[in-house]
Amino acid sequence: MHAFAALLDSLTYTRSRNAKLKLIADYLRATPDPDRGWAMAALTGDLDLKGVKSAVIRGLIEERVDPVLFRMSRDYVGDTAETVALLWPEPTIPVDPTPLSITDVVERLAVLSRADAPGALADMLDRSDAEERFALLKMATGALRIGVSARLAKTALADAFGLDVDAVEEVWHGLDAPYPSLFAWAEGTGAQPTPADVPVFRPFMLAHGLEDLRVDLTDYAAEWKWDGIRVQIVHVAGETRLYSRTGDDVTGSFPEIAAAFRTPGTVDGELLVKGEHQGGTLEDGGGAASFNALQQRLGRKTVSAKMLAEYPAFVRLYDLLLDGQEDLRTLPWTERRKRLEAFVPQLDPERFDLSAVIEAEDFTALEAIRATSRDAAIEGVMLKRRDSPYIGGRRAGLWYKWKRDPLTADCVMMYAQRGSGRRSSYYSDYTFGCWTEDGELLPVGKAYSGITDEELKMLDSFVRNHTQNRFGPVREVEKTLVLEIAFDSLHDSKRHKSGVAMRFPRIARIRTDKPAAEADRIETLKRMIT
The missing domain is CATH 3.30.470.30 (DNA ligase/mRNA capping enzyme)
Incomplete structure (x- = not known):
């Protein structure tokens, strides 16, 4: 488990695609079966341990740590797994000193019921250090969020053993983790798996x-x-x-x-x-x-x-x-x-x-x-x-x-929430609204993309200096900053009080030159509905 934990830690802090490919490839070459197969299942999102969900993890940590402290820490860190890994207390009784492997974790949790899984997970967390706990929780919930797509992980596997990534894709969905026949083919000790009688995926x-x-x-x-x-x-x-x-x-x-x-x-x-x-x-x-x-x-x-x-x-x-x-x-x-x-x-x-x-x-x-x-x-x-x-x-x-060219609207920032991953220290997710005919500001969408790192810092500073209310991880801000929002289309929505929903909204510009009162009206948006 320690090697997989080190891999996840390195991937989390690596932005270069080529560097990520090398990290994964090196791990796959150095790690024996079946650990590397379960690691690939985790990296590609094909690992599903049904007995472990976020609510279970929250329940375990709140039995051991003040729930208020946990929630405040989670708000600051921005990630449940990282927060629990850091807050998990040292066990008060001796634990099994044998190092955990990924296979130990998967094979044990995969067969346990939802009633028995929490106790087993707690035992594993007691036997792990903070880095291993982070990897264990990320793997168990299937929410890695380390900037590695399934395609990139398969590309790394192909690079590691001199395979064609499209050939890997073509047999992938006909195989089950931990993929022994795939690694046998990769290392030249077995034949190439065949998709002849299985409805497998071909790369688009x-x-x-x-x-x-x-x-x-x-x-x-x-x-x-x-x-x-x-x-x-x-x-x-x-x-x-x-x-x-x-x-x-x-x-x-x-x-x-x-x-x-x-x-x-x-x-x-x-x-x-x-x-x-x-x-x-x-x-x-x-x-x-x-x-x-x-x-x-x-x-x-x-x-x-x-x-x-x-x-x-x-x-x-x-x-x-x-x-x-x-x-x-x-x-x-x-x-x-x-x-x-x-x-x-x-x-x-x-x-x-x-x-x-x-x-x-x-x-x-x-x-x-x-x-x-x-x-x-x-x-x-x-x-x-x-x-x-x-x-x-x-x-x-x-x-x-x-x-087609995007539509745009000038909207007013209303709420902000911390991001995840490398943005977990910044308020980077923004809810914005437009005015009704009666002068009420109603939310019309949420966006977090389209801005540079410098603009992110500027918006984060605005949120911190203009907070009016706090609702858990969400801050309500003064309704003074206008964002020009680009979006692909607009649709009627019964789920939103404004009655509209944007498709692919993103921030096009920060309109510090425009007063909030001059932002667009919801009626203007409704005329854009096709």
Whole structure:
């Protein structure tokens, strides 16, 4: 456990991607099975110890430390695991001196009930030092937050053993932790695992931002960039799975899609929810509702009949990766498109349709079409090179995303909360509002991105010097600072008192030049709803 704890500590304080890759790779080469497999499961978010939740950890520490002291410390530190690791008292009775391994932790906690897990966890914390306690709690809750994505961890594994990361991705979801066959292949002592009979995830092909580039439409095809979530649907050997862009299995959240896709193959598309105008054409949005409607379905492990009826999901298809067992990814986009057009009629038209190609004479004409795309379900335009194969990751010159210009509004900062990770010492999460016609300020969104480190320090100083009230970790501030907020779209919301919800809000500018009274009105925002 000590080596894994040292790895997490180093990763937490390392910002360089290459340095993080080297740290993980060195650890995987030096650590024996099965510890390194469980470490990979933790780093990629595939480790789920159901008996350990945040409430359990809070209960354990509040039995040993003054609850008020714990809450004040948690507010200052900004992270529960780090706070508990530092506050955990030395045991009053002798404990087992045998060092804990990751395997000890996982194998013990994985089989315990929720009633027995707290006692076992407390015993492990007694046997650990502060650094090990931090790693243990992060691993047990599955909330590492150390700046390492699942893709980066798999890339580090590939780098460590000279493998192709896309080959690792292709077999990953067909394997179970601690991945003995994967490491046997990596070290040359076993054959490469095969995904032949398992609906495994293939890495998505991604796009670069278009920025100021102009392309020739004889070389590139244009499609709408729909505002849902990108999914890959795989049907193999009678089983269907849905994967998100990060490779997470989301089948359980959308059972009606999995049930409707029974044709052997693998497709790439956008998961959307049907809107009120289901008879619309593909060009004008095709009956897709805004992302706000889709959010009602996201993250649900079980979906009620009412939810299925109120927010019916469908998938707008972009690409065909496998047709049956035939891998099409090396074919040019034009060939895959023809195969996709022949594939789609086999599918349930209530659950699947085809994303249309935008017809435009040239790039100038496409610019004019894009300028009118303020539909709630359209996020922008995709440009795909007609001869491009389907390659995992971002490859220069093949696919571009041309997002529509953001909307903006001048809002007043109302509340601030400490961030997490390296921002845990700063008030970096800001709730902001706009005025009603009666002069009341109501919250319309929350943002933490878009600012530089210097601007973060300036806003943190403002919060500390202009606090009016405190509510746990949240501070209410004087309503004097205007923030220009950029956002992708605006939607009706019954959950917010203001009646509106922003999509992807971020801070565009700090408007120290503008009086708070001149910030935007909620009625102005409502006119932006599409």
